[in-house]
Amino acid sequence: MKILVADYIYTPKGFVEYQAVAFDTHIKAVDTLEKLLETYPKAQIIRTAPHSVIYPGFINTHVHLEFSANKTSLEYGSFMPWLDSVIANRDELMQCCDNKMMHKECDNMLRSGITTFGAISSFGTELEVCEKTPQRVVFFNELIGSNAQYADMLYNDFLERVKASQSCSKSSKIIPAVAIHSPYSVHPVILEKAVALAKAHQMPLSSHFLESQAEREWLEKGEGEFKAFFEKYFNTSKPVSTIEEFIHAFDNYPAHFTHAVQATKEELAYLKSRGHSIAHCPRSNRYLGCGRLAVETLRELELPYSVATDGLSSNDSLSIFDEFRAALMLHHQAPINKLAPLLIKASTQDAAEILGLNCGRIEADRLADLVVVTLPDLPQTKEEIALWSIIHTKEISEVYIEGVKYV
Numbered sequence: 276m277k278i279l280v281a282d283y284i285y286t287p288k289g290f291v292e293y294q295a296v297a298f299d300t301h302i303k304a305v306d307t308l309e310k311l312l313e314t315y316p317k318a319q320i321i322r323t324a325p326h327s328v329i330y331p332g333f334i335n336t337h338v339h340l341e342f343s344a345n346k347t348s349l350e351y352g353s354f355m356p357w358l359d360s361v362i363a364n365r366d367e368l369m370q371c372c373d374n375k376m377m378h379k380e381c382d383n384m385l386r387s388g389i390t391t392f393g394a395i396s397s398f399g400t401e402l403e404v405c406e407k408t409p410q411r412v413v414f415f416n417e418l419i420g421s422n423a424q425y426a427d428m429l430y431n432d433f434l435e436r437v438k439a440s441q442s443c444s445k446s447s448k449i450i451p452a453v454a455i456h457s458p459y460s461v462h463p464v465i466l467e468k469a470v471a472l473a474k475a476h477q478m479p480l481s482s483h484f485l486e487s488q489a490e491r492e493w494l495e496k497g498e499g500e501f502k503a504f505f506e507k508y509f510n511t512s513k514p515v516s517t518i519e520e521f522i523h524a525f526d527n528y529p530a531h532f533t534h535a536v537q538a539t540k541e542e543l544a545y546l547k548s549r550g551h552s553i554a555h556c557p558r559s560n561r562y563l564g565c566g567r568l569a570v571e572t573l574r575e576l577e578l579p580y581s582v583a584t585d586g587l588s589s590n591d592s593l594s595i596f597d598e599f600r601a602a603l604m605l606h607h608q609a610p611i612n613k614l615a616p617l618l619i620k621a622s623t624q625d626a627a628e629i630l631g632l633n634c635g636r637i638e639a640d641r642l643a644d645l646v647v648v649t650l651p652d653l654p655q656t657k658e659e660i661a662l663w664s665i666i667h668t669k670e671i672s673e674v675y676i677e678g679v680k681y682v
């Protein structure tokens with residue numbers, strides 16, 4: 276048994292002062308050190324540095340490790356030129372991205388306080404890295420393929436990758452999961468099969484959704500920048516689904532939709548009514564010129580959301596704190612002291628609930644995934660702790676996953 280003592284602890288009831296957390300693999304109790312020592316007299320006491328805050332480990336719900344080699348290869352600024360650059364550079368980027376590089380990015384995530392991440396896997400090449408990394412990994416096997424001719428072949432390849440991740444889940448912290456690439460790139464027949472598979476195995480389910488204006492125009496009218504793209508690469512000029520058809524494919528099983536920047540309020544309200552949620556990637560959206568997700572509308576609709584970095588294919592780091600700081604800037608109209616705690620909650624308890632994980636909250640019986648953030652000085656009020664944490668944290672001080680210390 277360990278007892279971690281800090282000036283502040285972020286609990287589901289807010290920040291509490293001068294308390295401590297008792298844990299082994301799971302959290303046992305949150306109380307004063309004196310009270311905890313009455314119950315656990317032999318526990319190892321760990322005192323954190325002054326002005327430290329214990330948070331639940333952060334959850335980055337959406338990252339593409341396989342694209343970690345990108346620095347300046349892909350074109351940022353606008354979605355369609357970026358997608359073209361992905362097609363042109365994909366093979367080379369994949370080749371340059373070895374296990375060492377992906378391990379390093381997992382470690383960077385760990386040092387930013389990410390104890391669980393959702394790995395969107397196009398090819399399964401990061402499976403070994405995800406098996407070895409200390410973090411819990413929701414391993415999202417991605418299905419892609421709009422062309423009916425190749426759909427069965429691509430579905431079978433996807434099934435093999437799902438099986439491989441299922442085998443790994445017995446000896447690692449991998450949780451097998453299903454990702455649909457997008458409404459424009461997955462044929463409705465295999466889409467239906469994949470959603471049914473996720474439901475049958477109760478696997479987390481995710482999909483990119485209405486990321487760009489070009490995607491919306493293509494799905495609504497079969498027009499715009501995607502038209503030339505599909506004519507060039509796929510010899511077609513008709514989208515495989517409408518927005519409505521795509522959304523209805525998920526009617527019977529909740530999914531985590533990534534981006535949704537271009538979704539209307541009505542579409543978001545429908546997602547809420549079906550128990551879905553949104554992954555918000557502020558830097559990716561800004562770098563690819565996709566616009567700003569109206570998080571205030573998500574709040575108004577009580578549509579849950581997480582915060583995610585997306586991959587290095589559309590970002591500059593996989594740090595969750597870099598992402599929080601970007602969110603504070605992107606949503607410049609929001610009162611900053613109100614937004615900061617919402618971002619923290621979105622990346623801990625909300626993300627855990629969305630992915631069906633028993634972490635994300637510092638309370639008894641949750642997995643002991645804990646992160647220590649050390650502020651450079653004393654906060655004046657408890658209400659400011661979330662904001663100071665986001666502004667000042669470049670690296671966290673300590674990380675525990677299932678009670679084991681990794682940083």
Ligand code: BEZ
Binds near residue numbers: 461
């Ligand atoms: C498709 O299969 O339709 C597709 C694949 C990659 C990017 C876009 C579309």
Ligand code: FE2
Binds near residue numbers: 339395533
């Ligand atoms: Fe993505």
